[in-house]
Amino acid sequence: MGACSSKPATGSKFSGRYDIDIPVKPDDNNNNTNKQLEENEAETETTSYAKKSPFFPFYSPSPARNWFSKKSSPAKSPAPTPSSNSTPRRFFRRPFPPPSPAKHIKSVLARRHGAVKPNNSGGAIPEGNEVSGSDSGSGLDKSFGFSKHFGSKYEVGEEVGRGHFGYTCKAKFKKGEFKGQDVAVKVIPKSKMTTAIAIEDVRREVKILRALSGHNNLVKFYDAYEDHEKVYVVMELCEGGELLDRILSRGGKYSEDDAKAVLIQILNVVAFCHLQGVVHRDLKPENFLFTSKDENSPLKAIDFGLSDFVKPDERLNDIVGSAYYVAPEVLHRSYSTEADVWSIGVIAYILLCGSRPFWARSESGIFRAVLKADPSFDEVPWPTLSSEAKDFVKRLLNKDPRKRMTAAQALVHPWIRNTTNELKVPLDISILRLMKGYMRSSALRKAALRALSKTLTVDELFYLKEQYSLLEPSKNGSISMENIKGALMKHATDAMKESRVHDFLASLSALQYRRMDFEEFCAAAINIYQLEALDRWEQHARCAYELFEKDGNRAIMIEELASELGLSPSVPVHAVLHDWIRHTDGKLSFLGFVKLLHGVSSRALTNKPQ
Template sequence: MGLCSSKPAEEGPSRERNPHEEDEAPKKKKEERVEEEEEEEGKRSIKPSPSPVFPFYSPSPAHSLFGKSTPATPRKFFKRPFPPPSPAKHIRAALARRHGSVKPNEASLAEGDCAGLDKKFGFSRHFASNYELGEEVGRGHFGYTCSAKLRKGELKGHKVAVKVIPKAKMTTAIAVEDVRREVKILKALSGHPNLVQFYEAYEDDDNVYIVMELCEGGELLDRILSRGGKYSEDDAKAVIVQILSVVAFCHLQGVVHRDLKPENFLFATKEENSVLKAIDFGLSDFVKPDERLNDIVGSAYYVAPEVLHRSYTTEADVWSIGVVAYILLCGSRPFWARTESGIFRAVLKAEPTFDEPPWPSLSNEAKDFVKRLLSKDPRRRMSAAQALSHPWIRNYNDTKVPLDVLLFKLMKSYMRSSPLRKAALRAMSKILTVNELFYLEEQYALLEPGRNGCISLENIKVALTKKMADTVKESRVNDLVISLSGLQYRKLDFDEFCAATVSVHQIEGLDRWEQHVRCAYEIFEKDGNRAIVIEELASELGLSPSVPVHAVLHDWIRHTDGKLSFLGFVKLVHGVSSRSLSKLH
């Protein structure tokens, strides 16, 4: 599974400088110089080494693998403070450990002797008798892809693509497991029109062979470049709808891709309106409900902020789609710098610009769409299914909104909430816009409510079973149903379904958040607010009756009538915990 990286050490520039020189240089030039020296220091310490596994990594700066830097120079030698520590260094280290490119005495995780690795996958060993390899059609740092033809059978002469992964480059247990998991994921995700079709996996003493559908239309990246980088809004929609559709499908099956970028989408044919296919699941992983991943993988320009913070789930893919959408519409990257350290800083801190051409000439809906995909807070980010119901694309070519995995996370939180919070969420659901209600109506219909217009746990189980791929159906449906055990003896009508699935954080990301929440509070005042003492409120929230917690909750209750204040309402709908209360205190 994923690599658990150690906590990054405090780092700084690799050599001392004259403090007078620092004073003379502008701050911006200083930071650029530090970044360049970080790059040079890394290159001197360990030369870039290709990963042993994946043939399709982008040659972007994110995949340059460097070793450890020298110890940080003490702060006392500088008159001005350091620039922020480079987020690139611990990412390099994590990738180097994953790919086995660090020296044995430098690795913080012992992977064992390469000669002792079990590189037997249990795949068929009859590749050569079934397929005739043709010319190479693609090459990455860690392998290559060839066309091939079937040697026999009814489909004799049929062309396929074969991804060849040399076993000699699998130098770590993680690398071997990555290949094993890639094949498992390709098997699990069969059946979607925008996924490259997987046929079979083979092996011999030297290589692993992954046989797939041959896509002859080239990369999405090539088409972007051939257009000079800019797509019309309609042409961009045609691409983005297909990407969102396949990613929403993956997320429902419990798979996060983790390396979405134009290079990893191929056109099936050379036709202008060819179907787009997602490829390269070498970095993908399974993720369970409420599970978060922590290994740092991906490509620098497309990596989500929460991946750099090493705590993420399916929302990280949506960020990458937002970057692709930004590129399609304006022809430039939303986050750019001369070094990988600068790229990561931009991803973490900078906001993409929507003021320069062609953005002023594009529709407001297009800008809103991209902004809501590039929210740095993953809780405010649209899901892939929500994005397909956004006004900018929902009417494009009869776009269908798929079942959204986000629903189950929100419903689980609702079922575990106190009666007071449920009343507050019902008030929030009353102020939903027409667009938000459209999405919820589509999702409610997909859960197949019975004749009484309500959904039960059984309805949800049946709907999920129909939407799941066969190979993951049993385990995935079981995981999601268990997470919703609070619905076992309950039924939800549409009104309560809206309350259970309203995303307060997403509403908070809208421009008119304060007006929305005040309207909801007025509704709550009429229908759900009641007098409550601090002890009762703490008990409802499942908090221990400690003095610090009570001191904070004291501000949540109006002194005049003992009812929940506006501040208390806002905190309540967001969801509270002992940890969040202690931070607030």
């Protein structure tokens, strides 16, 4: 839930624990194909999808989905017919077709909602104490503690959208400072909440909407209400339609300048959420609405039904999102805020070329493509686009989340930064994570990082200068713990309390008693994995090693190196560290220098195959 559109639902409203956004492929024998697919589910890997998925017969995807298919042409597509059905992403009736790289989603869905029923072959049997059917959940506590006075404050108008989990309608304030103002109301029948987790999902979404506030590109939340039968979530009414509709109205793609204008807004609000410790987990064009039909209308992020609070050092493991936009690490069940950035990369790819970077005829095929395939930058229009645009998208769609840009970093990428000089860069929470690793590093690694920081280019230093200025250094040009606390408080919402961001500062306690200048900050905030993803990484590393040789390298015994790395005496240090040290003079080798930069842990060394 969370969408505030004034148009009928077309497959994106009332989000669920996993959205299968199945493409529609035009077919002259559409009805026959649909019948054949219903009769033989095993053929989905090679047979085109018709208007309804054979695996999810209750699901009617948006008729516009074929605009993004490489084999589809907008001019030949039939006129879309509004559907009363929407995407019920939490109520799968049948299992995924095996083999799927994300086949564990079945049990996740069963545990979450108890709504997965076994088919004749015995698949998708709910695990544990889950139950199926519409009568489940009768013994659950469905009291949320919300206000009971919805009817006295709002006059309900026409319905504007309907989903499997509820519906959306217009309403007006009856009294108060907003009297007469239109709003969107998400109405969720409590009878649809059939598991304790489904109830918690609604509770958490309201908590996130209530906690996040103050950003221009975030849908405004007014309040939540309930009665014996329903929950009412009152939000800003956005009547400009979905970003997806704008893309389609432009023939499937944006110009580079227009794409930048959209992506700047998306990156800004996502960076804001990440700083507060909130990961959206379902970013896609359908979940961004324009406030009005005006061409320059602001864009609003909506639908926080899959969102969650995440601590700076925490990894999430439940699989959520929409198939075409899900990050590889989500399928691997270990992810954090970087998963949102991947989804932005998919949106950027679509905006610039009008097709999806990862496409398949079935959901399992989509997952395989996300995990294995690389997006194409050879087909039209990519050869005609700027090299900066391609680099921007590639750095968002890096399959290694450690090498992916953060949302704040993406805002200072040359492709974005050259657009405007008035862009305000948000504080990046990843800076604090990197500083924590630096503060806990050995003296030897700190020296190596300082050498590497001296090789950074002007573009790479620009981001670090912006982040350093946001910490408001003192007149002498240094920062301490107080500067970091002050910067966080300046940008904080109530969400920071839930995500425990302030508790994370304890890991930087060493700064309580000393200060850090800009040169050391660069060494502390440098991201080795992101540099490693660049074409010039080898040059960076070699130059840094030369500086390290002059200023910091010295003869070192293996035992001393083991001590620097915090290895226990039980670790066979000679076996794992012998190639770190040059045998000619006992100094750190280039290989050892690069490994030291990465901060190799004793656990990784211990698990190294012999």
